[in-house]
Amino acid sequence: MTTTVGIVLVSHSAELVAGLHLLLKQIGSDTVPLATAGGTDDGRIGTSYDLVLAAIRRANVGAGVIVLPDLGSSVLTARTVLEDHPHPDVTLVDAPFVEGAVAAVVAAASGADLKTVVEAAEEARNVPKF
């Protein structure tokens, strides 16, 4: 079929996002272009403009990219990157970090288009955990 929608995970913590990446591999992310941007350039807690930009470029294989921030300055940094490098097929998504990533990965792995992957991530807010 066509190419797969890419997913970028932006977190204050390299360890947090690496752990989430491992969980997503269990759920079937091996066919999804998934890139992470965790922590600052020198490995501290925070966010990095350059890491976010590089992750978006890695994840974009032609079908678009959703960017999932964990919270706070992850949102601000991702927003700044997207303002400086506007691309119609790169979308910042407001969703719970873990649940949104899980739902987005499954949708992308199923061959969904960008709009559907965005909706899957956003809907994660409304699905009860139990």
Place this chain on the structure above:
Amino acid sequence: MSPNSDTTTTATTMAIHEVTVVLPANLHARPAGQLARAAARFTSVIQLQHSGRTINPTGVLAVMGLGATAASSLTIRAEGPDAEQAVTALADILANAE
């Protein structure tokens, strides 16, 4: 429920299939992901029933939200042109969950 279509021939190609599976293991993240990705491949409308709740198995979070544990039973129901294949594929994933 109510016939709302002016096409009279489609009904003959529609089939309803249903099967109940007893889970060999808890329905955790990995099989839930497998199930959701498999369910998305079919055009039939698929439902997963567990403990009085019915969900659409294409939603991985909804599948996990069932909280289905080992030895409990789930019913897969599909309606559509590929209902039998859908039920077979999903039942296979559930029956082999680890």
